[in-house]
Amino acid sequence: MERILLGHGSGGKLMYQLIREHFVPKFELKTLNDSAVLKGLNKGNIAFTTDSYVVSPIFFPGGDIGELAVYGTVNDLAMVGATPLYMTAGLILEEGFPLDDLKKILLSMSTAAEKAGVRIVGGDTKVVNKGKADGIFINTSGIGMIPKGIDISPLKVKPSDKVILSGPIGNHGISIIAERNGLSFNPPVVSDTAPLNELVKKMLRKTKKIHAMRDPTRGGLATTLKEIAVDSGCCIVLEEDLIPVPPGVKGACELLGLDPLYVANEGILIAIVDHTVADALVKTMRKDPVAKDTKIIGEVKDSPSGMVLLKTSIGGTRIVEMLSGDQLPRIC
DSSP: OOOOOOGSSSSSHHHHHHHHIHHHHHHTOOOSSSSSSEEEEEEEEEEEEEEEEEEEESSSSEHHHHHHHHHHHHHHHHTOOOOEEEEEEEEETTTTTHHHHHHHHHHHHHHHHHHHTTTEEEEEEEEEEESSSSSSSEEEEEEEOOOTTTTOOOOOOOOOOEEOOOOOOOHHHHHHHHHHTTTOOOOOOOOOOOOOOOHHHHHHHHHHOOOEEEEOOOTTTHHHHHHHHHHHHHHEEGGGSOOOHHHHHHHHHHHTOOGGGSSSOOSSOOOOOOTTHHHHHHHHHHGGGGGOOOOEEEEEEEEETTTTEEEOOOOSEEEOOOOOOOOSSSSO
């Protein structure tokens, strides 16, 4: 009998296959963007998203599960060009969970919502027996408006497009594993958890020629780009030397035997844009504090279809696949 593995929730190949083979046909899903786009309104389209947060530990350098839940929801809406408006939060609490910790998390959620400009308008609370959960799990749903003329989808990606990355990779995943295992790195690694909706708003004011956007969370940069390549039928070619990896993340990955391309992020985005606007868009993005290290890291080719290729720093070419297995469990 086949059973669910931790890897089915990793954001990698197993999860992709699980969703494609079981959820997509049963629910008749058409696309697998970060948010569903509900069309047919006079003033634009509605974006709707839902997510669950089971990160361990719940407090980590740079944030906590409450802030992560708000920003993660906001960012998923922003990735289809939506202005986040409202969200709900469902909390599953384990018997014996410290009330002081709950107060901290609720305050963090409130502060994060105010910063991101979204309102938490409802929710639900359940308590399960001790040992039946891991302290606290949070489920969210979010809704936002997509202005007329905005159509962001991997299906729009085409050859000659440029691949833009808004910041360094790996900070969130390494900060989690360090806190989980009592490790310290020099320089310290802090989660990049941040809202991206204001950055996206500035990007769309600059140009509408943004073809696809994603925030590379579970599965990291590699898995996210592989999904876009498969969905678009194009080939994405990356330059290893152009991908920013912070010294602390690089050192930690070398020590732990991890590949930073697969480490989770929570405050950066990938944008695949028309080549004619790429340089100007990078300049605009760099003016925002959350995207000051924005770079063009690659381009889109017509073939080989559905592949991601990495031109390495030593002059070779490496095929990049989705995350296989579960590199870092319970990361978000």
